[in-house]
Amino acid sequence: MSIYVRTFSLVHPTTPAAASFAENSLAPFVSRSAGGAGFLLDRYEAVTSRGGLVLLERREINRRRRSERRSDMCVYDPMTNARVFFPFPPDINMNPFLSCVYTYVVLTAADGIGCAFTVVAVDMAKLLDCCRDIRVQTLSSSSDAAGGHCGWSPIKYVTIHGGPPWSTPVDVHNAAVVVGGVIHWLMRVCEYILTYDVKTGRAGKIELPHDRRQFENWNASDPKLKLSPDGKLTLLYMSDFKVYVWEMLPNGGWARQATIDTEAGVRSQLAGEVESVTSGNLGFWNFGDQRSGAVLLGYYHFFKRGNKFQSKLLPLVLDMETKEIRRVRAAGITYEVDLASRLSAMKAFSSTPTSFVPVE
Template identity: 40%
Template sequence: MHPRKRQRRRSSVAAPLEPEPVLPPDVLLEIVARSDAATLVRCAASCKPLRREILRPAFIRRVCHEPEGVVPPRLLGFLRLGHDHRDKVHGPGPPVGFSLAHPATPAAESFSQKHLAPLLSRNAAVAKLLNRGGDRPLTSRNGLVLLYGGFYSAPSGRRPPSFPHMCVYDPMAGNLATFCGAPGIYPSCTPCTFVLLTAADGIGCSFLVVVVDFTGLMDASGSIKIQTMSADDAAAGGTWAPSTSVRHPRAQQGSSSTLHGRSRLAVVVLGGFVHWLMHELKRNSPPPYGMHILTYHVGTATVGTIELPTATDGLPISESKGRDLHLASSPDGRLSLVVMDRQPLTISIWLLSGSDGWARHAVIDAEANLRSLLDQPLSRRGLHDTDNNRVCFASSSWGKSDAVLLKRSPVGPDVDEERRLIVLDVETEEMWTNTTKWSAFPYEVDLESRLSAMKTF
């Protein structure tokens, strides 16, 4: 070979590249901790060592609970799913959307606007299904939504060709599980509740739907009927488990019970126990009727009751006039009773702590703040009784957020298209309004639990 050609080939060999500098792990974690929630999740998916450091409990507590944390522990907002049944004009429905209600922090605003809302609007397949107009939300828990309505297309020969269906929808992941509704249960005409349990409740699958029929409480049997549908059963063909009946503990005392007001939606699930606020209808007894909390444990299929706390006047809190009651749960997982007194308008938070019983956690003077929020003066009869400024609890439970949802419900034939909802932060006692459509539905995401549940490799 010619010497020049050999020399040219030798010179054409590229010199080895110098390795690029690598940031130390502690520096990477500092960058992640100062970014945002979406970036944190992307970094956790980039490599195994960084993922292990991000998913450490100490780091999750830091980014969720420190004052400069970039991940809000929980988000409470409102989902708009497809058509509103009050809409007069039909056609292509609006995209699935989300509006933040609580907390009012920069981290929550950033995550809801830059990540959650665009994620929902991009999910065209689910939006098309929900925009059919027949689906309506029944309940929501731990980031999942249970919907009912429309028609279920069952395999030939197994069920009628048209059957009411139910859906469990995960807006964050875009997953939708569809199955037939519980046989003989129709929400519009049956006194029932639909309870949604998730993997965080220790059920061994992604969701469990529990339908509870309270028809038997009004007759001699004094029992409730329960049917369940698990995620595994829904994937295997959508067959409901056989119904079971459980007798109310107080049925033997010659009394019947019924759900209190909006309790068919305000269902609280804690540690596998389902809680309802009940009116006790004693025979041959004048009102006011007593109230109690009915419990049902999903794992053992047993029922029980919990007495309500005693008010400062010495009477059971349910027997005092001029009060609204609502069940909820505290951020630390305790049963909470929210009490609204009308004159003057105050909101009390009671917490149940095991053997210690009920204790009043906070008393909030809400009337002054509400006066400044509402655009009409209050009457002498009190805010709750004012015709055009009737304020009461929102119809659905608000999960574990440290907030109380109130609603202003205009009455009369001229009802606005939008309803003004009022958010009360229990910790700061601040109030603000949230204007949303009629079809919007309370939706809560526990971001701290979702981060903690991510797998390490």
């Protein structure tokens, strides 16, 4: 499914039941006509989402000192309209010129954290200075419960033992993958997976598949991590319209699972909209650890209108089971919800994802 500020666009699965639920039941919670949620999304924008929850931050620029600011972030559940407000992490670098090195991850009760949600804020700026330390602050729904609000933990410096001296995440926008309470980021340049265990507070690293070296433009393609429907860490890479898929084995190694040729499907879906389709303009769109069995692709269309050159992103969906490609008339970040469990329980802040929706 897809959520936007004003409208919905179903992404996966494309069943009548899912379409009806997205349009008739979930939409009122986030549409402007719904009052509460619309009011919220007028002032906040989505940062990331996971496990049926959306992390928002205030849209407007707040020039007051941090100590005088109002609540500037929010964990929001579109299924129940529940929300929890809290300030930005006080000790994490928020310099907009260094946005490539700080990131947020949302964990839920399904990750075994012992509470409804935990927000993890990570500052990786020191990695640019050949330092192996990252800075971490966390906020949990159970923190400062007696005071009626959530509070950030003290800053924690975490050393990446055995890590390379310089690297940054491939993509900080909704790209982290969580397996068993351990956060995974795919790092560029030095090509490894950085891990952070929320329970132990320790960082580590995972080597990438050795056979990836056959691809000359590995980093240029912006490879991505995701979860398989059964919860296995999965690595995706694209080259010349082909999607290469690896899954992590129990022993820590990797096995190539599939190679999917998307050329015919992409050309068919973009026919009449793009005059000349080239593989260099096709890449992965963000999806994080969504388990729905679908992968979001984006085709960057460059064109001339009048005397000006313009560009726009044309989203596509690859069904990993059927290998079919579909065009999506939407944009935003992915939002995934397990419809079966949420409809049966309808409890705030409790979800195990299996299908997803983009939120803007």
